[in-house]
Amino acid sequence: MVTDVLVIGGGPAGMSSALSAGENGSKVLLVERDETLGGILNQCIHNGFGLHYFGEELTGPEFAHRFRKMVEREKNITVLTSALVTKLGENTATILCKNGVKEVKFKACVLSVGCKEKTAGNISLNGTRPMGILTAGTAQKMVNIDGKMVGKDVVILGSGDIGLIMARRLTLEGAKVHMVLEINSTSSGLKRNILQCLNDFNIPLLYNSTIFEVVGENRVEGVFYGQVDEKFNKIESTRKFLKCDAVILSVGLTPDLQLLPNIEKSKTSGLVVNEHYESEMPSIFTCGNALHVHDLVDNVALEGKEVGRYASLYAQGKLESGKTIKVLHSADFAYALPQTLFEGEGEVELKFRLKNKIVRKWIKVKSEGVEVGKRFVLAGVPGEMMTVKFSKNGVKNSVTLEVE
Amino acid sequence: MVFDVLIVGGGVVGTAIFNKLVRIGKKVALIDKASDVATGASKANSGLVHSGYDPAPNSLKAKMNVRGSALFDALTKRLKVPFKRIGALVVGDDEKMIKNLYERGLQNGVKGLSILNRDEILKKVPNIADGNLVALYSKTAGVVSPYYLAISLADEGILNGGKVFLEEDLVNAEKEGEIFKITTKKNVFHAKNVVNSAGAGYNDVAKILGSETYPLSFRRGEYFVFGDTAPLNLKHTIFPLPTRLGKGVLVTPTIDGNYLVGPTSEDGDNITKTTYNGLNEIKAKASMILKNLNFKDAIREFSGVRVISGDDFIIEKSKKQAGVINLAGICSPGLSSAPAIAEYVTELLGYPLKEKEGLKELKDYTLLKNLPLKEQNAKIRENADYGEVVCKCEKITKGDIVDALNRPLKIRSVDGIKRRTNAGMGGCQGGFCFTKVVNLILKERKISYEEVLKENRGSFVALGNIREV
Structure with a gap:
């Protein structure tokens, strides 16, 4: 061919x-x-x-x-x-x-x-490996394509978008979604999903929290969960048990x-x-x-x-x-794409994600110390991919993304 | 019907005995409480065929290991089970201990042993951690899939007239003259002899049979699995120097192309769970062997429980209950020893080892991806199912999975399919193929979605239709 x-x-x-x-x-x-x-x-x-x-x-x-x-x-x-x-x-x-x-x-x-999707193995989820631990995408497939119920008492680990969507989906199908546990202090999910999928259904979202151990031999029987410190170490004094029959993972893609x-x-x-x-x-x-x-x-x-x-x-x-322009960024960013541009005329767009939340800041594109583009961000979170456009006329060697 | 032998427990040892007894022409039944064979210690171990330098000279372990290892080539060839002698290195800084191991190996009759210096180690293991100055190299050490071996032993046994009964809960045993009447929740079996190879369940079975119980302890071992794309550049099994608790945290390629890092060794109860401390211990210890391990490459963790009974295997005729053979504490090197244990038990039962004529050969279940290109195309032309990939990480086709479901031993679990085909064993850990495999099982087995299991009874994959539960 x-x-x-x-x-x-x-x-x-x-x-x-x-x-x-x-x-x-x-x-x-x-x-x-x-x-x-x-x-x-x-x-x-x-x-x-x-x-x-x-x-x-x-x-x-x-x-x-x-x-x-x-x-x-x-x-x-x-x-x-x-x-x-x-x-x-x-x-x-x-x-x-x-x-x-x-x-x-x-x-x-x-x-x-x-x-x-990241799996239980990728995050070294402790405990046993019974039926009922599913990634959100697999659970979504079982429910939406096969029409099968994955659990009646559900805990969701991670607040990625598919997890949030599945919290609502399973609730609508009659399951009790007890909580969403997020190990970070912010969610990687979209704000609208937190509002529409969790808040509207009174599903609690617990930040700085995770599953300590999954319990169950054949099917999930429950989880020990609790809070973590800033280094993600488990705080044993916060350890609690919750009876559940499914653990849905939404811990990253x-x-x-x-x-x-x-x-x-x-x-x-x-x-x-x-x-x-x-x-x-x-x-x-x-x-x-x-x-x-x-x-x-x-x-x-x-x-x-x-x-x-x-x-x-x-x-x-x-x-x-053409000749290459390197795209660099400060430590405020998780990444910026594409990694290189070509010298020449015209407008280009960089895609990026922030590492931490920012409020009322400028995202600036600089080339050799000189500002070549910028955008104002009222509130920016890691959960949202953002873009900035600028003209590359005359730009050489490299550009750097910064937060000011 | 009265069986010559009823075997209780279908791990790699139980299935090896089953297979051997069938091949010498005996009427044999094997029962297991699980929904598949090899779901206990046989599914969660390092998958190593040791050469036999480690066990104490003259111990049963030493004899069974050395003889067992020698039987592996012919056995795996006959069963078409992948097996490779990739060689193993025991590394450390204590030359005296390495020499002791070497001497012990010679005493046990192990061939192909040599001692390597740092430069020679580096040639074989470029990423060996600093401080490992000397090694015992064992050329004949190998890797095999312990569960695939057990499955194939069972399948070949069934093909030649043996019977395997799964999901059997032992309730009672009594003797009617010389004949055992063994009652389970589903069946009644009559047999002249009973082999107790129930592994972790040994004492429970022994109590019912009226044979000897032993003080057994459970030792949990946790592992990390790295995917085949992990850049480890490792071709041999690497052990640290052994301790009293076992062979230590090792790193090894598996026969399927993944890597195992583990096990820990913690005495406790018979629960296969992974723990925070256990996994951290592996990270710390494994970095003393290899320096390029990045635990972000881990795709899974698991734990297995080995059953320990003193320093040696217990394999003997029961003195309390004539006709019963006890096999207790078959921990490492149980896998390596399994083919030899089968012979040993055959002799304990008073049977000659000579196999009967006209035995049937197990079909070749080699996965499509492992066939030469020409054969792949021929197979796809004949049946388009072989051209349809179900598990994309491991490149397992619908044809491979349907074949697995049609093997002599009929199973209905997703993990059973994983053990037979590797579907779900790759990077996404079944994320993409789980429901596809479920749907293939229910279609082939003609059962409902809710009857499909992940592993054992009770591990049903779904609660029922949405809106109905």
């Missing part, structure tokens, strides 16, 4: 980049490991998707459906579902699918494989880059990218949650659209780069 652009992963990032690469005139092969396109959107039956991209509020499956229809109409795109890319090189990939093990040659590739185990990852655990979202591996572009975890699918789709166009231009030999 031969294609101009290979897109790996048919979630919102992949569908969006496949569309824009196709519209740009490149032949696209879109490979999805599941039976249908849509990725995790298919199990997100709540609403709140599409406000930015489509200007209306949709459920996850509706959002996915709209993209799927657009992908089907785009003649330049070939879709291959139930297919897993098992190996990825600079211009070839190996695909395991119902037709066998196939080699694909491509000119450019978009890696849009999404992210995976990581870009799922199993395909490229030996490539150095950035602070987001995604690949290091330049202004075109091209990685350090030539011809491999990346976007969506495979690059950094987004809060809103609308932003994923927008990023995919941009990156699909770059990949298409690259495949056509039309993508021009």
Whole structure:
């Protein structure tokens, strides 16, 4: 098989980049490991998707459906579902699918494989490993796709967005969600989810708290939980027991880059990218949650659209780069993307997350001490991905993000 | 029907005995209270086939280990169970202790032992921690999946006429003449001999049988599992010098490509849990062996309980109850010894070791991903299920999982599928494939969603339909 652009992963990032690469005139092969396109959107039956991209509020499956229809109409795109890319090189990939093990040659590739949830193992959750400890995404799949109840007395560990969504979902299905435990002093979830999923249902959110130990042989029988100090050490004097039959984990997401185990990852655990979202591996572009975890699918789709166009231009030999500008940031930031820009004209956008909460501060972009861009932030939290735009005219060597 | 032998307990030792007795032509039944074989100590250990330098000379442990290890190549080849002699190093700074181990190994009849200096260690283990100046290298030490071995032993036994009964709770045993009448909650079995290989449940079974009980203690060992993408660059098993409590915190590649770091060694009750202190102890001790361990690469922690009875295995004919064979305290090196223990028990029962003619061979269950490319394509052409990946981390296909469900021993647990195929053993720990595996099990087994188990009875994966519970 031969294609101009290979897109790996048919979630919102992949569908969006496949569309824009196709519209740009490149032949696209879109490979999805599941039976249908849509990725995790298919199990997100709540609403709140599409406000930015489509200007209306949709459920996850509706959002996915709209993209799927657009992908089907785009003649330049070939879709291959139930297919897993098992190996990825600079211009070839190996695909395991119902037709066998196939080699694909491509000119450019978009890696849009999404992210995976952190597990009980990743956080060294103490205690036994009975049935009933589920990541929020797995629980969501069981409830929304299979229509099965995962527990009646639930504790949620971590206040990531899927955990918050599942707190509401399980409550609506008749479960008692006793509490959400968050080891940090702030939530990584969106404010609107804390309001709509917890506060509206009187579900307590306990900060600086975690599960000390899970108890139960066959199914979860309860948890010991309590507070932690600033170094996350358990404060034994606060130890309490709660009877429950399910522990739902929402303790973080990581870009799922199993395909490229030996490539150095950035602070987001995604690949290091330049202004075109091209990685350090030539011809491999990346976007969506495979690059950094987004809060809103609308932003994923927008990023995919941009990156699909770059990949298409690259495949056509039309993508021009230039001298590199390094993107640096102060310790106030968890990360900033892309990691490098190209010297030249025009406006660029940096995406970033803060390390800690800030109130009434300026985010400034400086080049060699000189301010080249800024934005005012009334209240910024780590849970929200933010952007800052600036003109790169005349900027050389590096830019640095700072909080003032 | 009267069985020649009824085996109580289907760990790797019980299944090895089962397999051997079937192969010599005996009528054998194996019962276990769990929903699969190998769910006790056999599922949670280091997966090592030791060469035999560690046990005291002339002990049962030494004899069984050395003989057992020698039997592994032919056995695993016959069962098509992956097994590799990757070699092991015992490292430390005490040359005298290393030499003692070496001498002990020679006394036990272990071949392929040598002593390495720091430079030679570095060649084999580039990331060895500082301070490890001398090592005993054991060329023949190997790795195997203990549960996959037990499963395959059971399956091959069933294929040749043996019977395995799962979820059997022993209630009563009485003797009718020379014949045991063994009653469980579900069945009544008649057998001429009974083998008690119940592991942690040994004394409970012994009390019912009227055979000897022993002072047994439980020793919990916690482990970290690192995924195959962890950049450890490690090809051998690395032990610290052994202590009285065991072989210490080791680091080893597994046969499946992951890495194990552990175990701790804590006496207590029979609960497989992980603890804050235990895991921290591993972190501290393992860093004295390897310097490039980053515990952020850990994908799982688990703990196993080994049963200890003094310094040596107890494998003997019961004096209190004729016809009963006692196997107690089969801790490390139990896995390495299992094939030899099977022979030993066969002889204790008074049977010759010679196997009967015309035995059936176990089907080749090699995972699609481990076949040569040509064979992969041929298999997919024949059945498209082999082209459909269910577990993307481990690249396990629907065909692999359906095959596992159709092995001779029928199971209905997600963990059972994990042990047979590695589905759910990778980076996402089943996050993406859990419900897919559940749906394959219920379809193949023709049971409801709620009857699918994670592991044992009571570990049902769902409470029922939403809005109905």
